[in-house]
Every structure is written in structure tokens, then in C-alpha cells.
Amino acid sequence: MSIATVSRVLRNLPSVTPETRERVLLSVDALGYAPNPIGQALRAGHINAVALLVGDIGQGWYASLTRDMQVLLEREGMDLVLFNLGRSESRLNEVVERVISLRLRAVALATSDQIPSATIARIWRRLAEAGIVFIAIGHRVDGLGMPSIVYDDEEAGARAVSHLAQRGFAPIAYMGRIEKSMTGQVRFAGYLRGLIQNGLERDPSLEWSQTDSFRFTAGYNTMLDVRRRGVNFRSLIASSDELALGAMAAALDLKLRVPEDVAIIGFSGLEWAGYVRPALTTLDADTAAIAEQFSIGLKSALAGSSDSISAVIPRRLVLRDSA
């Protein structure tokens, strides 16, 4: 038995007969060395871990998702390797190559950034060739045959508009990333649908596209700016709780009453949103449900199913004082 053969077996390469493979593994096992996941991974071809690729771990939603994914994977005896993308597509490609060379079992790609379908399809194929499961979180790509888990953001956007319209809070503005965010676009589409459903006119001066990030300061500065310019609106749907709190802080600093002068709805359901005053009305984000669906999809894929799962998680409108 040559070193080359041993190496081929340990590396799980083809062109070794099952008999030889078994003999090599038995010999290796017979050495009686303590359980060694790296050795086991080499034999199985993979380390029993999942790569979670997140847009920005410093944001509340990603941290919450990371916690729930970690709890769930732990239950399944798997580890979590965390990669922070920080909004760079070249970084995404690097990370995918890194995951392949580490031979992790699966990749969960969770970012609100807009990634071209062609890029996702390429990543998916590249990982599939390496025997690595790929599941997109937040990007609906099941139409392309790829598994994905998404929130029902369009429905959520429309529901927020209906809620505000019914309470007499029109004109309703929208604040969020639109151009470069997948989830942002879907929420914005829901906002537009909500306007139509409630017989409201679309007004481009009420569409406040945030180009930099989903953050407190962006929300704060945008609110100051639209008030300075005298834009006429009675309420605001912000596509994250961070933007919503920033906008609310600016409104309060301008001595506006929330919700009487400006009603505000956020997206995410972060824990602090219930403890700010006025407490923030928000469309919650059930990260535990995402993790559960990921687990189901992973098990199905590891069991050899080629069905692409597609889970759509509803968002609940959590009514508090801000709208």
C-alpha cells in the first residue's frame, strides 16, 4: 500500500477501491489515536461545521441571527465559523474559497446587500462541486433552484402602510437602503403596494433612500434634513430599528411629538426597541425561525435531497407607542 494510496483515501479522492479504502481506514483507526475531528473530517471530506457569512455582525439583527444559529448548530453537534462580509463582493469570493479549503459542511449566506443572481448562482455551483451545502438567507433565489430562507418583507411593508393609513398618519414616508439592498428593495416594493392598496399617491419626495448604511446616524441626519427642507409627511416606515431610532431621536430633539406629529415604524424587533420611549412599533424578525428552517434545509441536503427548500417567514407587527 503506497503513501499515495493512503493519501488518496485520507483526502477522500476517487479511484481507490472500496476494499482498499476500508483497509486504509482500519489501519489508521487501529493506531488507536484519540478521536480527531480533523482526521475524521479528512476521511469524511469535511469538518463538521457551518460557515455563517453575515453582512455586519455589529448590527443587532445579525448578532441575533448568529446567536440563534449557534444554539441550533450546537444542538446538532456542529460548530459555527463566523465570517463578517462588511459589504464587499470581493470579500465574499475570498470567503467562499476559504470555506472550500477548510472543507466546512455548509454555508449560510445572510446579508441584506444586493448580490447579483449570477454571483449567487456561481457561488452555489462552486460550493456544490466541493460538496458543500449552500443556503441563502434574505435572498429569494429558489426560482433559480437554490435554497433560500426569507422574510415576507413585501407583505410586511404593505402592512405597515395599511396600519399607518388606518390611523390617519398619511402622508407616509419610507426610509431605507433601496438601490443596493435586496431586502430593502422588497420592503420598498411592499411600501409601494401598500400605498396603492390604501388609495394613496406615490410621492418621490417621501422616498428617502439611504446609500451608506442601516444606521442610527443616517436615520438621525435624514430626519433633520427633511424637516429643514419642509417636506410634508405625518409618518415614517424605516427599514431597520436602527434607522427608526435615529429618526425618532431627531424628531424628539426637534420637539416633535411621537406619534402625534410623526409616527414611526421600524423593522427588526430588536430587544432595546421595547425599552426606548416612546417604545418603538416594529415589524419583528424571528431569527429563531430562520435558524430552524436552516436546520431543516441542511438535514435535507445532507441526506442527499436535491429539492431546494424555500421558506418564507412572516413578520409580526409589534404594536407599541411610536405608531
Add this chain to the structure above:
Amino acid sequence: MSIATVSRVLRNLPSVTPETRERVLLSVDALGYAPNPIGQALRAGHINAVALLVGDIGQGWYASLTRDMQVLLEREGMDLVLFNLGRSESRLNEVVERVISLRLRAVALATSDQIPSATIARIWRRLAEAGIVFIAIGHRVDGLGMPSIVYDDEEAGARAVSHLAQRGFAPIAYMGRIEKSMTGQVRFAGYLRGLIQNGLERDPSLEWSQTDSFRFTAGYNTMLDVRRRGVNFRSLIASSDELALGAMAAALDLKLRVPEDVAIIGFSGLEWAGYVRPALTTLDADTAAIAEQFSIGLKSALAGSSDSISAVIPRRLVLRDSA
């Protein structure tokens, strides 16, 4: 050359001559297989990744630390494997064994939970035997010869008292985990020192020990409870921003003015704390500085230094409106 020999070399076990080892590795390399970090790790004995063990990734400070550690390790070409401890000592032992079997390069243990020095020392030895670097974050154990990175929490606690005393906000209460939290104990010691330095009497009715967790609801309920019982105090130091916001929400719901009736100082410097109203005065937590010190300690340890580093990171008092 036997399979046993190849295996010993690949597993980096002793009793192989350097010549044989070199010959095996050359043969394996000569197979011309694509770079394979697992194979490389087996040869080097380790995967080029760091395990970050955190108390609770759902809490803002841990998420912030995770982001900064990730950015820093990425710069060094290393990956981050995240383990969430969730306050269980048996879980800690399991994770340590998992890290050893995965042969990661280093462990950063970041939890505010009180862990007996004997336990930390045992973990440190266990990891050292496996050639894995160990650095404690938040537990000062350099006196025992172990590397640690901590905030100067005693100084911070004392400074918070001085600030409140100078503004006429005595009597000053303290709210936080005391018994089972290492950092909580140190902050509380700083609070007691601050009282002495400012000529204030210690009053056990103003020491509100939180036994469950560092959370919004605990802060909220405690504030309701002490007000209901008529406890006399003018200000509050809360050992996390989460507790502080919960307490502030309860105070505002009780129609108290902040800071005029109750002044509040938190700990952590989380981003939302600057956008709640009134904006929260807090002792910030420079997680980027922790990550930098970790990097320095890791490089030193990997270079073979046996000096135990001990970095103490100061906390800045960020003055806003709540105190």
C-alpha cells in the same frame, strides 16, 4: 515506510525522525493536490483559526467584541470559530475539549461570569498541553501567570460615583450582577471605593444585585420595585447599558424626570445608547482595543514567548443627558 509512520507524521506525533518526517511530507506534497488547510493543519498540528468563547452573543457588548475580533483576525489571515457559552460551566468544559479536538490555534475566553481561578488554571494547562494559546478577556488572571485583558472596571465604578456625587446626585444606588459576575464584582468594588472617596455612607438598601441576567427587563422591574418600596435614592449606576435602559424606561413610565429626579449611568457604550432620549451617559467599552491587545498577545505567544501579557483597558466616561 509504514502507514503507521505516515499517520504519525500527518498527526504530528512524536518518535518520528526529522528525516522520515520530511520524506513523508515531501511525498504527500508531491501528490500535487491543491492547497488543503486541513492537511496543512494536520501537518502543522493546528487549523489557523481562533475560538472565541462568549457569554451571550445576543448581548450588545459580545456582538461588538465579536465584530472587532473578526476584523482583526481576518487581517491576520485567521478565521474565527464562535462558541456561545450561555452561562454554563459544563458547557465551558465541553467547548474546551471541542477546541482541542479541532486543533484551533488559540482560545479567547470572554465572559463576565465568575469562573473559579482553579477552573481557569485547569483550562489554561489543558490547552497548553495541546499547544493552544489561551487568553482570558474580562478575568484578571495574570497574577496566576495567565495572560488576560481586562477593562479598568474598578476605576470606572469609582469615577461614576465621583461624577454623580459632584453633581449632587447622592444617594447613589448600584444595580448589577454582583455575586456571580467577575466584572460585576470589580465594578461594584469600584462603586464602594467611590463612596469612600466621596465621603458617602454605604447603604445596603441601595445595592441591587441582579441574579438572573444583564437585561432590559431586570432593569425595568428592579426600578419599579425599589420605587414601590419607597427606597430613597437620587441616582443609579447600572452595570450594563441594557440594565440602564430598562431602569430608565421604568423611571420615565413612572413620570420621573431623568436626570432631575433620577440620574442614570450605564456601562458598555453601545451605539443605541447615544440615540435614546434622554441620551444615556455611559462608561464605554473599547472592544477594538481588546481585539488589538489580543492580537499582540497571540503573536507573542505563537512566537514562543512565555511572558503572560496583561493589558488593562481604560473606560471613558461618555457624558450625555441622563447623568
